Amino acid sequence: MASKHTQILKKDYPWVTSPLIASAPMRLIATPTLAIEVSLAGGLGFLGVGTDITKFSPWLNEASSILQSSPILNASEDVLPIGVGFICWGVDLPTALSIFSSAPQKPAAAWLFAPKDSKDLVSWTEGIRQTTDGNTKIWIQVGTVAMALDIVKSCKPDVLVIQGADAGGHGLAQSSSIISLLPECADALATEGFGNIPLIGAGGIMDGRGVAAALTLGASGACMGTRFLATPEAVISQGYKNAVVEARDGGVATARTTVYDKIRGTIGWPESYNARGVLNQSFWDNDKGMSDEENERLYEEEIKKGDAGWGDQGRMTTYAGTGVGLIQKIQPAGGIVREVLKDAKERLAATRGLFKGSNVGS
Ligand SMILES: Cc1cc2nc3c(=O)[nH]c(=O)nc-3n(C[C@H](O)[C@H](O)[C@H](O)COP(=O)(O)O)c2cc1C
Structure with missing residues (x-):
């Protein structure tokens, strides 16, 4: 299944290096500068519109103009190689849809989080899919197994972000760390026939070791928020x-x-x-x-x-x-993506050596 998920992600976000590393849509912190640097480094950067819809249109225009001469934009002219995140309880859906509709280039993904009622996500998902002709893929962040099952049944998102209790910023008051949440979600989704939806792990992942762990637990990629706070690109003091x-x-x-x-x-x-x-x-x-x-x-x-x-x-x-505690310095966002990818690869390769010469699995 892992390679099938990788293929889906590669098709939808062709510039991305596998495994997919996303930067979280941190509200008003993740602006075009951060999102673009992450995507240019082979990840998928998200804009943090959050509850402030007034930022959506100007940021899309800014990102389009910065990316105009970029090779990753030229790969698909209708789609901007970044995503956009909404905190759904605080955004008027018709206003968001009218901005999607008039945007010359649609963001590659819309990240939906924290609706007033989980049923609201159906209108969000259908509205964005219709308005963008399916060019904008739907990512939904969830924090429990029950929520994951409910959302896949009602919305059939393109990607589920599994947010564990270690995550910075807002999340469910009651959830577990991804060490148990990710595999339990992966198992439950597979049992119910939704094993084809790629999962992205979020919460406590700071480096290549965290990414390697998330992949082992059943994710096809990782999202980091806290790590990208310590970057020149993050809009915080x-x-x-x-x-x-x-x-x-x-x-x-x-x-x-x-x-x-x-x-x-x-x-x-x-x-x-x-x-x-x-x-x-x-x-x-x-x-x-x-x-x-x-x-x-x-x-x-x-x-x-x-x-x-x-x-x-x-x-x-x-x-x-x-x-x-794992963050030692402020570092450019693109450098973080490249370093984390390299480190994850090396960590996973190193674990293969653990079983050499043992009779495990024989
Ligand atoms: C400062 C900060 C702001 C955040 N703002 C948002 C947000 O606006 N929307 C959202 O969906 N998630 C938000 N998140 C949560 C992230 O989506 C993600 O779940 C989290 O950062 C992952 O855990 P990590 O911080 O340990 O990497 C925020 C996280 C942080 C640290």
């Missing part, structure tokens, strides 16, 4: 990037919580979601019983400190996953 590089031991340094949404006044996420971020003074003060109003006031004060407001002694929100 230097303080945020420094906090990501400095954090260690992510199981302790980060937690899933709603505190950061509360103090920043982010409302609208369905109740089953929270977000993983690096622990800081806002988190600990909340833990000690500080009122939301006071915590919010201190957060507003902290903004004035600029880059110094980040880090464990600061109060600025640093959404990031448990893998932060």
